[in-house]
Amino acid sequence: MYKSVLIAAALFSEGATTKAAIARARKMLDPGGKITLVHVIDEVPGYVAASIPKEHLTARRRDVEEQMSALASGAADIEFIVREGQPSAGILGTAQEIGADLIMIASHKPGFGDFFIGSTASRIVRHAQVSVLVSR
Numbered sequence: 001m002y003k004s005v006l007i008a009a010a011l012f013s014e015g016a017t018t019k020a021a022i023a024r025a026r027k028m029l030d031p032g033g034k035i036t037l038v039h040v041i042d043e044v045p046g047y048v049a050a051s052i053p054k055e056h057l058t059a060r061r062r063d064v065e066e067q068m069s070a071l072a073s074g075a076a077d078i079e080f081i082v083r084e085g086q087p088s089a090g091i092l093g094t095a096q097e098i099g100a101d102l103i104m105i106a107s108h109k110p111g112f113g114d115f116f117i118g119s120t121a122s123r124i125v126r127h128a129q130v131s132v133l134v135s136r
Contacts (some may be wrong), residue, residue, distance in 0.1 A: 005035050007035060033077065100130055105135075
């Protein structure tokens, strides 16, 4: 069904939602297809970044990379990418770069401002050029 699936990786709850997405993606993957996990570290505003030691920012990225590596768990059909910036732009950009035919993203419990799905998921759905699967 799909040759390339991009999963927006959530790293809370020990990656439970991402692990579930990987299992679901494998069921929809063509033989020889690939899964790419992407996590976008939200940009820290400049006025805040100036007061945070660089070691903390570097340690945060290293921690994210270790968690992503654990989620990929050495599987041949899974690779991971860590980006920095605005999450929806990073996810959409990665999807375009790798030629994904499906983007999978989890949605959090919404607040009033994003009543039906989360704001990042909502942006992905509105702007993606490929199919999007949103799960809760």
